[in-house]
Amino acid sequence: MSSFDRPGDVFLADCPARLAVEVIADKWAVVTVYALGRGPRRHGELKALIGGISSKMLTQTLRRLQHHGLIQRHAFAEVPPRVEYSLTALGETLLEPVTMLSRWAEANADAVLEAQDRMGIS
Amino acid sequence: MSSFDRPGDVFLADCPARLAVEVIADKWAVVTVYALGRGPRRHGELKALIGGISSKMLTQTLRRLQHHGLIQRHAFAEVPPRVEYSLTALGETLLEPVTMLSRWAEANADAVLEAQDRMGIS
DNA sequence: CGGCATCCTAAACGATACTG
DNA sequence: CAGTATCGTTTAGGATGCCG
Numbered sequence: 316m317s318s319f320d321r322p323g324d325v326f327l328a329d330c331p332a333r334l335a336v337e338v339i340a341d342k343w344a345v346v347t348v349y350a351l352g353r354g355p356r357r358h359g360e361l362k363a364l365i366g367g368i369s370s371k372m373l374t375q376t377l378r379r380l381q382h383h384g385l386i387q388r389h390a391f392a393e394v395p396p397r398v399e400y401s402l403t404a405l406g407e408t409l410l411e412p413v414t415m416l417s418r419w420a421e422a423n424a425d426a427v428l429e430a431q432d433r434m435g436i437s
Numbered sequence: 438m439s440s441f442d443r444p445g446d447v448f449l450a451d452c453p454a455r456l457a458v459e460v461i462a463d464k465w466a467v468v469t470v471y472a473l474g475r476g477p478r479r480h481g482e483l484k485a486l487i488g489g490i491s492s493k494m495l496t497q498t499l500r501r502l503q504h505h506g507l508i509q510r511h512a513f514a515e516v517p518p519r520v521e522y523s524l525t526a527l528g529e530t531l532l533e534p535v536t537m538l539s540r541w542a543e544a545n546a547d548a549v550l551e552a553q554d555r556m557g558i559s
Numbered sequence: 560c561g562g563c564a565t566c567c568t569a570a571a572c573g574a575t576a577c578t579g
Numbered sequence: 580c581a582g583t584a585t586c587g588t589t590t591a592g593g594a595t596g597c598c599g
Contacts, residue, residue, distance in 0.1 A: 340463060358582080419534045426506065431505060493562085493594090
């Protein structure tokens with residue numbers, strides 16, 4: 316089914332792709348996947364790395380990503396406890412488009428900012 | 438500044454790219470940009486095309502995208518009134534990563550669904 | 560037809576405190 | 580350290596109705 320360049324609908328209407336959109340249309344989910352792109356990270360590391368996210372949101376995001384099969388949780392039976400998160404094979408595939416997005420963001424952040432104060436602020 | 442492959446931070450912390458993330462980390466914004474990818478569309482057309490979105494949300498999303506410089510609004514002085522929306526040059530550049538995302542979604546939607554009922558539902 | 564205004568409900572999110 | 584639980588505030592978002 317490669318109908319994604321015809322006037323039909325992909326990611327529009329109720330196709331299964333729409334569900335996957337819900338995965339990535341989440342600020343923290345995207346950054347988290349991106350942050351895990353360079354290897355396994357612990358809860359605290361992610362929190363520091365991402366910046367601005369609360370423990371609660373991070374855990375919630377991690378659970379959701381795990382639930383979607385994008386990341387793995389690995390808890391070590393140690394004292395003090397250590398828990399590491401890493402991308403699954405599926406999660407790795409998401410890394411590509413997300414990286415493209417980050418490149419876009421990097422390249423066009425100033426253009427967006429410029430557009431913003433050309434319009435809105437008044 | 439192409440530091441996006443070093444352990445530093447892109448899209449992490451408070452870099453300008455983070456702002457651009459806010460643009461795309463919006464369910465309706467992404468689909469709307471995608472829907473406008475094939476050419477100018479009217480409010481009603483978009484509403485029907487996207488499916489599941491309310492008039493209010495659509496207008497709100499369009500305003501936000503316009504405010505970010507991604508789309509243009511063109512109102513014709515006719516009766517009954519006609520308003521068309523189209524991507525700006527900046528908006529067109531976003532189309533690429535968004536299309537990649539849609540391809541990913543298409544390709545991996547079932548994998549996500551599978552992961553979901555392998556875990557969560559119990 | 561496009562879209563703003565209003566109301567109202569549900570969900571997101573942050574802060575804090577507490578457990579293994 | 581990792582995580583849960585609870586609370587309170589903010590925001591998202593649907594429904595309806597009115598105006599250009």
